[in-house]
Amino acid sequence: MADDATIDEICVTAIADSFRGDGEILCNPIGNIPVIAGRLAKATFEPAMVMTDTVSVLAANTIPIGEPNAEKLVEAWMPYRDLFDIVWSGRRHIVMGASQIDPHGNQNFAAIGDWKKPKAQLLGLRGAPGNLVNNTTSYWIPNHSTRSFVQKVDIVSGPGYDRISQLSNEIQQNHEIRKIVSNLGVFNFLNSEKRMQLVSNHPDVTIDEIVTSTGFELLIPDGIEETRIPTKEELKLIREVIDPHGLRKSEFVKK
Numbered sequence: 001m002a003d004d005a006t007i008d009e010i011c012v013t014a015i016a017d018s019f020r021g022d023g024e025i026l027c028n029p030i031g032n033i034p035v036i037a038g039r040l041a042k043a044t045f046e047p048a049m050v051m052t053d054t055v056s057v058l059a060a061n062t063i064p065i066g067e068p069n070a071e072k073l074v075e076a077w078m079p080y081r082d083l084f085d086i087v088w089s090g091r092r093h094i095v096m097g098a099s100q101i102d103p104h105g106n107q108n109f110a111a112i113g114d115w116k117k118p119k120a121q122l123l124g125l126r127g128a129p130g131n132l133v134n135n136t137t138s139y140w141i142p143n144h145s146t147r148s149f150v151q152k153v154d155i156v157s158g159p160g161y162d163r164i165s166q167l168s169n170e171i172q173q174n175h176e177i178r179k180i181v182s183n184l185g186v187f188n189f190l191n192s193e194k195r196m197q198l199v200s201n202h203p204d205v206t207i208d209e210i211v212t213s214t215g216f217e218l219l220i221p222d223g224i225e226e227t228r229i230p231t232k233e234e235l236k237l238i239r240e241v242i243d244p245h246g247l248r249k250s251e252f253v254k255k
Contacts, residue, residue, distance in 0.1 A: 005229045008248040009238055013230040014186050016041040018138045018179040024048045026092040032247045034095035034140050039242045066245045093136040100153040103196050103216045105160030105177040108153035115155055128158035136176045142251040144182035146215035161194035184210045195219055200227040
């Protein structure tokens with residue numbers, strides 16, 4: 001373990017761990033931290049996983065983030081239209097963001113407030129509904145607060161377990177919210193109630209701090225441990241190979 005790991009690097013490895021066991025799937029992370037995490041997973045424990053260069057090709061080598069002209073070992077060409085064939089097949093794990101998320105995993109990044117007259121217009125539904133009914137989904141939420149972890153989302157972009165339970169068995173089988181990683185901890189839904197539960201708190205973050213920052217009753221199982229620290233090999237890859245410019249730090253507000 002590397003004791004000098006910072007919170008951004010801990011979050012990167014926590015997201016990377018969500019891809020363990022995925023095998024030959026398309027890793028489709030969105031945003032700097034998730035992209036770094038996906039490339040870390042492929043470079044270490046999931047070499048069979050494929051990743052886009054975030055534009056139009058599948059690359060076999062580890063590409064530094066923030067370097068559009070970096071050399072690429074191209075395995076295949078995959079324009080955006082071809083992505084939908086992979087979406088429908090289910091062989092994909094996507095990491096999305098969430099402006100709001102509720103205890104059942106319903107996600108919102110469409111708008112804040114009443115849909116007819118929102119206080120803030122955001123991204124829209126985008127591909128979230130199709131993602132959630134076809135692919136494994138995880139979330140990265142860099143600002144954990146009662147404004148983002150809410151009792152009820154204003155608009156459902158990505159359906160959670162309570163809504164999916166009303167649909168067909170086939171859709172239920174394809175629906176999986178594997179992990180939520182925030183700047184405070186790691187969460188999942190692996191309980192009989194399919195409600196959000198705490199998996200681990202990040203170093204220097206208390207469970208009480210997480211509970212206070214969450215706008216609903218969070219399930220707290222016994223035996224909660226701290227989120228693991230990246231290994232020396234992982235830190236070297238993050239700092240020197242995947243993100244040498246430190247773009248991962250831009251999502252964290254200095255206190």
